[in-house]
Amino acid sequence: MAHVTVTDVTKKYGALPVIHGVGIDIADGEFVVLVGPSGCGKSTLLRMIAGLETISGGTVAIGGRVVNDVLPKDRDIAMVFQNYALYPHKTVADNMGFPLKLKGAPRSEIEAKVRKAADILDLGKLLDRYPKQLSGGQRQRVAMGRAIVRDPQVFLFDEPLSNLDAKLRVTMRVEIKELHQRLKTTTIYVTHDQIEAMTMADKIVVMRDGRVEQIGAPLDLYDRPANVFVAGFIGSPSMNFVPGRLSMASGQVNFVSDKGTVLPVPEGTPDHGEPVIYGIRPEHIDVRPDGLSARISVLEPTGSETQIFAHLGGDPVMAAVRDRVAVTPGDTISFRIDPYRAHLFEARSGRRL
Amino acid sequence: MRPNTVGWLMLAPTIAILGIFGIIPFIYVLYVSFHQWNPFGASPDMIYNGANNFRRLVFDTEFLTSIAFTMKFAFFAVLSEIALGYLLAQLFMKEFPGRGFFRTIHTLPLIVAPIVVGSVWRLMTTPSIGIIPYLLKSWFGYDLNIGRDATAAFALTVIMDIWHWTPLVTLTLLAALLALPKEPFEQAQIDGANRRQIFWHVTLPMIRPAILATVFIRLMDALRTVDEVWMLTSGGPGAATRFVGLHIWKIVFPKTDYGYGAAISVIVLYLTLVMCWLLYVALVARRERKRTF
Numbered sequence: 001m002a003h004v005t006v007t008d009v010t011k012k013y014g015a016l017p018v019i020h021g022v023g024i025d026i027a028d029g030e031f032v033v034l035v036g037p038s039g040c041g042k043s044t045l046l047r048m049i050a051g052l053e054t055i056s057g058g059t060v061a062i063g064g065r066v067v068n069d070v071l072p073k074d075r076d077i078a079m080v081f082q083n084y085a086l087y088p089h090k091t092v093a094d095n096m097g098f099p100l101k102l103k104g105a106p107r108s109e110i111e112a113k114v115r116k117a118a119d120i121l122d123l124g125k126l127l128d129r130y131p132k133q134l135s136g137g138q139r140q141r142v143a144m145g146r147a148i149v150r151d152p153q154v155f156l157f158d159e160p161l162s163n164l165d166a167k168l169r170v171t172m173r174v175e176i177k178e179l180h181q182r183l184k185t186t187t188i189y190v191t192h193d194q195i196e197a198m199t200m201a202d203k204i205v206v207m208r209d210g211r212v213e214q215i216g217a218p219l220d221l222y223d224r225p226a227n228v229f230v231a232g233f234i235g236s237p238s239m240n241f242v243p244g245r246l247s248m249a250s251g252q253v254n255f256v257s258d259k260g261t262v263l264p265v266p267e268g269t270p271d272h273g274e275p276v277i278y279g280i281r282p283e284h285i286d287v288r289p290d291g292l293s294a295r296i297s298v299l300e301p302t303g304s305e306t307q308i309f310a311h312l313g314g315d316p317v318m319a320a321v322r323d324r325v326a327v328t329p330g331d332t333i334s335f336r337i338d339p340y341r342a343h344l345f346e347a348r349s350g351r352r353l
Numbered sequence: 354m355r356p357n358t359v360g361w362l363m364l365a366p367t368i369a370i371l372g373i374f375g376i377i378p379f380i381y382v383l384y385v386s387f388h389q390w391n392p393f394g395a396s397p398d399m400i401y402n403g404a405n406n407f408r409r410l411v412f413d414t415e416f417l418t419s420i421a422f423t424m425k426f427a428f429f430a431v432l433s434e435i436a437l438g439y440l441l442a443q444l445f446m447k448e449f450p451g452r453g454f455f456r457t458i459h460t461l462p463l464i465v466a467p468i469v470v471g472s473v474w475r476l477m478t479t480p481s482i483g484i485i486p487y488l489l490k491s492w493f494g495y496d497l498n499i500g501r502d503a504t505a506a507f508a509l510t511v512i513m514d515i516w517h518w519t520p521l522v523t524l525t526l527l528a529a530l531l532a533l534p535k536e537p538f539e540q541a542q543i544d545g546a547n548r549r550q551i552f553w554h555v556t557l558p559m560i561r562p563a564i565l566a567t568v569f570i571r572l573m574d575a576l577r578t579v580d581e582v583w584m585l586t587s588g589g590p591g592a593a594t595r596f597v598g599l600h601i602w603k604i605v606f607p608k609t610d611y612g613y614g615a616a617i618s619v620i621v622l623y624l625t626l627v628m629c630w631l632l633y634v635a636l637v638a639r640r641e642r643k644r645t646f
Contacts (some may be wrong), residue, residue, distance in 0.1 A: 052539050075547035085536030089558035098554070099544040146544075 001074075002063030002153040002186055003028045004049065009058035011044055011210075012079040018044055026203075032272065035197040036207035036233070042190045045156055045207070047285045050051050050079050050156050051187060063153055069087050077149035079156040081161060086131040086141045086146075093118075093127040096145045117148040120179070137168045144179065155180075157189040161196065168224075169183050173199060198222070206230050228350040231343055237307060240285075240317045242278040246271055255344070261292075261313030264339035275347035284306065284341035285319035290334035309334065312325060369608030386615035393609045406616030416617060418592055419600040420624070426507070426596055427575035430514040434571055435564065437515065438522025445527050446503075456527075460520045467517070471584025474513045478585070499586055503593035506586050510594050510624055513581060518574070522567050565636055576625050595623055 004026040019041045026032045034042040047053040048195035049060050051072035059066045063078040078099075086095050094101075096117060097110040104148035105113075118124045123143045131139055137350050140160060141246075147155055157176070161169045176201050180187055191197055197204050200219045206213040206229070214226040225231035231239050237338065244257035246273050255263045255278045263278055287308075294317065301307075301324075308319045310333060319335060327333055358624075362447055363643045390399040410416050445456050462470070478499055486497040499506040528538045533556075560624075580590065581599035588595035588603070601621070605614035 050539075050543060052542065062373045066627075072539075073547075075543075077542065077543060079543050080538065081536045083534070083536055085534070085540040087537055087540075087558070088554060089561070098541075102545045102550060146540075 002043035003030075004063075004154055004186060004188065005059075005061040006045070006049065007059045007061070009060060010056045011048060014152045017056075017210065019048075019056075022207075022210070022212050023058075024205055024212065024215065025187060026188065029186055031180050031187045031200060031202045032205060033197040034188065034190045034205045034207060035192065035194055036213075038192060039209075040207040041210040042192075042205075042207050043251040046156055046158055046188060046190045049154075050077055051075050057248050065171065067154065067160065077156055078150045078152040078154075079158065080140075080143045080147055080160045082159040084131070084143040086139055086142055087241070088131050090130075090133070091127065092129050092145075092212060094129070095142055096123075096149050099146065099150045113151075114145075117145040118150065120182075121145050122173075123181055131229060132155065136164050137172060138147075140164065140172060141175075144176070146200050148179075148183070153186065155185050155187040157187065159191055160189075161191070161193075165181045169196075169290045176200065189253070195236060198234065204234075204266055206233060224352070225279075225343065226352055228277055228279070228345045231345070231352075237282045237318060237320055239279045239281050239343070242280075242315045242317070243275065244278060245273075245275055246344075255342075259314030263292075263312075263342070264337055265342055265344065269344065269353075272344075272353060276353065277345040277347050277350075279343035279345060280317070280337055280341065282318045282320035284338055285317065285321075286336045286338075287319070287321050287323065287333060288336035289313050289334055291334040293332050294302070294335050296327055296331050296333055298329060301325070310335070359453050382615045382618055384609055386619045386622065388612045389489065390612040391608075391610050400501075401537075402612070406613050407620070410617055410620060415592065416597070416600060419595050419597045420621075422507070422592070423576055423578075423596040423598075424593065426511060426514070426578070426594075427572055427596050429511045430518070430566050431568060431571045433511070433515050434519045434522045435568060437519050438567070439526050441519065441523040442530055445523070446530055448486070460524060462517050463524075465522050467580045468584060470513065471581040472579075474516075475585050476507070478509060501590055503590050507592055508527035510578075510582050510585060510596075513585060514575065518582065522571065524564055525567045526560060529560040529597075533559055561636070565597075565632075567633065572628065572632070575620065575627055576628075603612070604633060 004024075005071070005226055006022060006024040006026075007317075008021045008023055009019060010017060022031070022041075022045060023300060034045060036042050044053060048055050049062075051067065051070065055068050056190070058081060058294065059068055062077070063066065087098065090098065093114050096114045100113060114127070116126075118127055121144060123138070123141055123145055126134060126138060126142075126342045131142070133288055134142065139162075143160070160176070161172050164172060175198060176189075177230040188200055189196075189200060201218055203215065204221055207213050207228055214230045216224075221230060221234045226232060228241065242255075242257045242261070242263065244255055244259075244263075246253055246265065246269065247256050248254075253265060253269045253271050255265050257263065263280075265278075283305075292312055294312040296308055296310045297316075299306060300309070305320050305322050306325060306326070308321065309329075310317060310319065312335065315336075325333070346353060385399075387401060387403060388399045389396075389402045389405070391397065424439055445459075450637065467474075478485050478605065480495065480498045480500070482485050489495040489497045497505055499509055517528055535556055537559070539552060541551045546554060577598045582594055582596055583599055583602070586594040590598045597617070598621075601614050601617050604610050604617065
């Protein structure tokens with residue numbers, strides 16, 4: 001196990017920069033998730049840590065050793081790919097034992113380690129099968145088994161669950177988390193799915209356009225997003241944003257949207273002359289009789305909660321409520337917003353106020 | 354199942370062509386192989402003579418020698434074509450200026466008819482007028498005369514076949530290499546494999562189906578080579594390049610011994626099948642083995 005330090009790393013393809021000076025500190029045994037939309041550079045960053053992409057600038061250190069010019073095989077890492085990257089011509093056991101075989105480990109050791117990993121992942125009965133005879137979830141487990149047998153310093157996962165169906169994804173998510181709790185190996189995990197990031201990570205790195213937007217614990221990111229992008233990316237369903245200004249009226253600062261809706265802000269919010277964006281999560285809007293009235297446009301009941309799409313004044317918002325509400329589209333409903341749950345961002349820079 | 358008349362109608366042209374050009378001639382050859390039939394000989398009628406043709410070929414040294422030469426020819430030609438074809442395919446995978454141009458022109462030999470290939474090579478190797486003997490003489494002082502030197506003549510037939518057919522192997526293997534997913538190779542790098550190990554443990558097993566298909570195609574072709582060699586050496590000097598296809602041609606056409614020629618054809622077909630089957634067992638069936646530890 002080892003800590004991983006990424007310092008001011010850049011990546012250029014020809015003249016085109018794709019990663020602009022990224023710095024991340026990953027502690028020994030930590031589970032870090034790199035998350036962001038497609039093309040944000042998260043996979044590229046992971047591949048640079050793995051040694052599959054060259055590093056244009058900055059350094060990557062694993063266990064204190066700078067590995068910029070070290071071959072992937074000498075970095076003591078194991079990687080799990082999105083499409084599993086199993087060797088189609090090798091059995092499950094041979095796939096898992098291959099890294100050890102290359103190292104010239106004795107047969108008995110390979111067999112023992114493969115057996116042990118197979119037990120951890122419940123693959124014991126599948127050892128003589130070929131990858132094509134396995135289901136997606138089983139293949140994913142074999143890929144993880146191959147990583148485990150090496151007992152590496154760092155596990156790298158590149159969107160490992162993206163090819164699985166929704167239900168299996170949840171199961172495998174739990175399995176990977178359990179595995180990490182058991183092995184306590186430093187893990188870097190790339191995903192575009194913020195739910196995976198929230199549920200699995202000790203620390204989340206949110207990336208966009210080759211830059212780090214925010215690094216923090218999942219709940220910190222949820223509670224105090226550093227900017228509009230993180231606020232919108234973390235949390236599902238995603239946060240409502242209403243553009244407008246803060247204005248002073250009868251000794252109290254309020255938010256007034258561009259369309260004239262007045263929304264509550266926490267006490268003591270300074271009067272800010274510039275345009276701002278008001279953010280409120282759907283789950284932080286309650287249906288209460290004494291609130292702001294809104295006209296319902298669409299209802300989406302999911303069973304556990306109901307998502308209400310409505311217009312608050314002229315501004316569209318979405319509320320997610322646990323209680324079942326007896327309303328139909330076109331009805332008027334009364335929303336109450338907890339001012340202390342509201343987030344305010346500078347409209348121009350997108351930064352949190 | 355309802356009778357699918359439309360389906361059969363659609364298949365009819367293919368079945369007709371296969372029947373007319375494949376199955377009926379094959380049955381006819383099989384029929385002829387059990388007869389003595391030399392229409393220009395003393396008794397021009399077709400006379401049933403049982404397995405006599407087959408008995409005769411077992412003791413026919415000319416035939417047996419031609420089989421041995423053919424095997425040797427097929428072995429050297431196919432092996433070199435696969436090795437060279439693989440190297441060229443790997444070369445064409447790399448980025449270099451003019452890659453598209455070279456990828457295109459390297460296939461040119463494929464579009465030349467075998468008879469033309471034979472004629473061109475003959476021109477190039479004829480002593481006193483050919484460029485190859487001239488260059489070999491002036492550079493290395495080596496006197497190439499395929500009309501006299503049996504080894505040189507044999508080697509030249511192999512080289513000509515390599516020149517003609519390597520592009521086919523390159524194309525097939527290039528297609529196979531281009532279709533490979535990149536992840537297992539990246540995985541192998543992480544797993545700790547060096548280039549040699551990646552070749553043996555990942556590349557080769559993954560393109561094995563393509564290699565096998567190419568070997569089968571090239572082997573069958575090499576075993577029935579006639580026209581190129583006939584143009585280049587006419588089977589000589591002596592019988593050094595008298596491959597079995599040429600042997601059959603000589604028996605059937607100049608000698609008009611149809612029955613015996615048909616018998617040899619049948620046996621050559623049988624030998625080809627056996628060889629392909631042996632290759633299949635050795636290289637494909639082995640896949641079904643269990644894990645290595």
